[in-house]
Amino acid sequence: MAFKTVSNIPKDSFLNKPPALFDLNDYVRQQLHPLADAHQECEEALDMIVDYLKKKVPLKVRRVLKSGAHLRGADVRGEVEEYQLVLFLYDFKSMADCRYKLNEILQQVEFHMKKTNWIVDGNLLMEKNTEFSVRFTLRCSDHRDKFHRILIFPCHDVLKGDNPTKLYKDSMYKDMKTLDEAGRQVYWPVVSQLQTKFIQFRPPAHAVNNLIRLVKHWIHTCFREETKKNLPNAYVIELLVLNIWERVGAPPSFDMLIGFYGFLRKLMMPQMTQAIWNQNYDFSKYEQFTPKNTRIPFIIDPASPFGNLAARYIKGWDDLITVARESLRKPLLWGMEEKRLWQVNPPDEPEDDKEDDKGKENKKKNDKDKKKKK
Numbered sequence: 354m355a356f357k358t359v360s361n362i363p364k365d366s367f368l369n370k371p372p373a374l375f376d377l378n379d380y381v382r383q384q385l386h387p388l389a390d391a392h393q394e395c396e397e398a399l400d401m402i403v404d405y406l407k408k409k410v411p412l413k414v415r416r417v418l419k420s421g422a423h424l425r426g427a428d429v430r431g432e433v434e435e436y437q438l439v440l441f442l443y444d445f446k447s448m449a450d451c452r453y454k455l456n457e458i459l460q461q462v463e464f465h466m467k468k469t470n471w472i473v474d475g476n477l478l479m480e481k482n483t484e485f486s487v488r489f490t491l492r493c494s495d496h497r498d499k500f501h502r503i504l505i506f507p508c509h510d511v512l513k514g515d516n517p518t519k520l521y522k523d524s525m526y527k528d529m530k531t532l533d534e535a536g537r538q539v540y541w542p543v544v545s546q547l548q549t550k551f552i553q554f555r556p557p558a559h560a561v562n563n564l565i566r567l568v569k570h571w572i573h574t575c576f577r578e579e580t581k582k583n584l585p586n587a588y589v590i591e592l593l594v595l596n597i598w599e600r601v602g603a604p605p606s607f608d609m610l611i612g613f614y615g616f617l618r619k620l621m622m623p624q625m626t627q628a629i630w631n632q633n634y635d636f637s638k639y640e641q642f643t644p645k646n647t648r649i650p651f652i653i654d655p656a657s658p659f660g661n662l663a664a665r666y667i668k669g670w671d672d673l674i675t676v677a678r679e680s681l682r683k684p685l686l687w688g689m690e691e692k693r694l695w696q697v698n699p700p701d702e703p704e705d706d707k708e709d710d711k712g713k714e715n716k717k718k719n720d721k722d723k724k725k726k727k
């Protein structure tokens with residue numbers, strides 16, 4: 354059967370536990386939620402690298418942005434994270450100037466990274482630079498047997514700080530609109546700042562963050578290793594879970610079993626996902642909604658209105674659907690279809706039963722809460 358080549362659900366997987374004897378909420382809290390100071394050592398190591406760069410490399414650093422799953426409040430216990438460090442530099446006068454000088458600056462950063470003591474100690478291994486970043490792996494004292502991948506992106510601070518005004522954002526998107534996809538890539542470090550901000554507005558222990566952890570754990574443990582490279586990245590998974598949760602009214606707490614079941618069901622119907630968030634831009638100003646492929650969902654990055662994020666993972670969506678279908682037949686989810694909870698309606702259809710009216714009210718309440726926080 355086809356799924357045998359994709360899935361790899363172990364006998365002792367949470368999916369094989371009988372629901373009467375197994376509490377998925379406890380499992381997530383006790384096994385997947387990260388421990389309190391899980392990332393302290395990695396963060397200290399990152400800070401040391403930033404200090405080193407500030408002292409040794411003759412660059413004028415305006416500010417540094419750190420990103421990684423735990424900084425978005427969406428990390429899974431034991432996961433050795435990839436981190437990105439964005440160095441916003443006064444050395445660039447504009448994004449065009451950044452594009453022009455980037456290679457030279459990457460070489461400078463690489464040159465100095467190669468001289469660190471961490472290399473001598475065997476705790477840092479340089480890798481080949483990417484077009485936009487210096488890349489290496491680092492071992493921190495908490496994660497001794499595994500290496501973190503770290504990418505350093507020097508960039509122009511086009512949004513001018515942590516809390517960019519609408520004016521700066523509009524102007525950036527206007528410039529990006531004039532470029533093709535390759536030309537826009539130089540903006541990625543700036544866009545990543547808005548991505549982190551978008552995901553991290555809830556406390557890390559929020560129920561939806563726990564559902565994100567569970568879905569990541571499902572991907573980590575139930576897919577064959579060689580299929581994982583085709584799957585959507587962590588950020589796309591985070592957006593997909595958020596979209597499904599918002600569509601049922603963004604409940605502040607819910608049963609993990611119902612949430613996970615709802616997620617798998619939703620995965621099976623990719624044509625029903627139209628995820629567009631307008632917090633940073635007005636989508637209609639930049640692109641038209643034209644889903645061309647109903648085998649994949651339509652997910653627009655809340656940090657950049659250009660292109661469907663899901664389109665980069667066409668093979669991966671097929672694999673997600675295959676394993677979701679198999680997972681739905683596992684003991685943990687037996688009998689769930691009769692409960693019909695966390696039912697997600699197709700987009701733009703009248704929602705008229707009681708369940709959905711309640712959902713709408715929750716959604717309104719949540720939107721208000723969000724506004725209050727701002």
Ligand SMILES: [Zn+2]
Pocket residue numbers: 392394395492493494495496501
């Ligand atoms: Zn670490």
